Amino acid sequence: MHSDIKKNKIFPDKSIPKHLAIIMDGNGRWALKKSLSRHSGHLEGVHTVHKIIKDCLHYKVKYLTLFAFSSENWRRPIEEITNLITIFINVLKAEMDRITDSGICFNVIGNLSVLDINLRKLILEATNKTLNNKKLYLTLAINYGGRWDILQAIKSMLSNNKDIHKNMDIIDEKFFSNYLSMSWAPDPDLIIRTGGEQRISNFLIWNLAYTEIYFTNKFWPEFNSIDLELALNWYSTRERRFGGLNVNKNKILKVQ
Ligand code: IPE
Ligand code: IPE
Ligand code: MG
Numbered sequence: 001m002h003s004d005i006k007k008n009k010i011f012p013d014k015s016i017p018k019h020l021a022i023i024m025d026g027n028g029r030w031a032l033k034k035s036l037s038r039h040s041g042h043l044e045g046v047h048t049v050h051k052i053i054k055d056c057l058h059y060k061v062k063y064l065t066l067f068a069f070s071s072e073n074w075r076r077p078i079e080e081i082t083n084l085i086t087i088f089i090n091v092l093k094a095e096m097d098r099i100t101d102s103g104i105c106f107n108v109i110g111n112l113s114v115l116d117i118n119l120r121k122l123i124l125e126a127t128n129k130t131l132n133n134k135k136l137y138l139t140l141a142i143n144y145g146g147r148w149d150i151l152q153a154i155k156s157m158l159s160n161n162k163d164i165h166k167n168m169d170i171i172d173e174k175f176f177s178n179y180l181s182m183s184w185a186p187d188p189d190l191i192i193r194t195g196g197e198q199r200i201s202n203f204l205i206w207n208l209a210y211t212e213i214y215f216t217n218k219f220w221p222e223f224n225s226i227d228l229e230l231a232l233n234w235y236s237t238r239e240r241r242f243g244g245l246n247v248n249k250n251k252i253l254k255v256q
Contacts, residue, residue, distance in 0.1 A: 015236035017189035019063035020056065021211070023203055024049070026195025026219030033219075039083045044221035046091055055225050056136055057102065059232070063137045063185050067203050071111065071145030085116050088142065092122040099126060103135030109181035110144030111152070137185060144181070146205030153179035182207055190235045192228075194220045212238045 024045060031041030049066065056064045069084060099106050106126045115123075123142075157171075157179045158164060164171070177183055182204065188211045191203070196217040200208065214231045216223070239246055 016059050016061060016232065017212075017235055018061070019065065019186050019188045019190075020061050021065040021067070021188035021191040021204060021208070022052070023067045023191065023193040023195075023201060024220040025193060025197060025201075027221055029195065030219035030221040038080060041219075041221055042084060042087055046087060048220055048223050049091075051225060052223070052228060053104070053136070053138065055228050057104075061136065063139070063188075065109075065139040065141065065182070065185075065188065065204070067141045067144065067201075069110070069142045069144070070202060071143055071148050072202060074143075085119060088140075089116070089119050089122060092119070092126055096122075096126055096129065099138070100129045100133070103133045104130060105133040105135075105137045106130040107137065107139040108142055109139055109149070110142045111148055112143065115143060139182070139185070141203070145202045146200070147202060149181050149204070150206060152181075153177075177206065180206055187211060189240075190214060190231070192216065192231050194218050194223050210240070210242050212240070 027041035027045040028038040029041075030044065031038050034040075053064065068088070073084075074081065106129075108123045108127065112120055112123065153176065157176060160179075187207045187209070188204065190212045191200075191208060192214045193199075194216055196215070196219075198215050212235055214234055216227060216231065218227050
């Protein structure tokens, strides 16, 4: 690991994002560049996941949410989809104990109902085993789409509040967002997208309303601790106003 990161000198704790979301893109293009199969690119991407989780534990990032498979990724060739599902199963099997022992609370968001039964069993086992862990809330988005999330939230809100049409004033942002997949977590402070594309690709569209967005050309398999450090450094320079004004700057202006 980079020596500066070890010393934890670069960022004062307050500038570390509480919730980091990542669109892990570029596995296929990384593989193509190396004349390897797309499958090799996805396998290499798993190594990056390990490294970044380790770094997030080090930085004390509280929530790490990783986009692993979108609701639109079913448009890919069946062979690639099968390979990806197999990777998820193998990684969960191999890492179950390490995840549990390292204090990680494991979650999955997305439409799991259509996923392979073995994968669903493993997800359930991992979420149950790590339920009481609190060091890092690690969420994998599998068969996840932001539009799906909003639709499932509407359905769930309506079925839980049968007479809601008689009192629609109670539906405000807070009330509604309780039904979204990530209702239990704060909105992401920072989202990183690797692979050079500058789009959200239907990730957490509701939750990203005020998230700082960092794009890098690095492909996911080659994204490393230094790249994360660069992203966190960039984040620490952002002035987050949420539509308001910077309170401290205004104070200075008034004094002058
Ligand atoms: C991201 O890498 C992984 C998934 C979407 C599952 P890609 O597979 O999209 O890689 P590129 O974008 O084709 O290089
Ligand atoms: C976004 O990557 C989804 C994941 C990283 C899981 P894609 O490769 O699917 O996105 P597009 O198609 O380039 O927008
Ligand atoms: Mg891609």
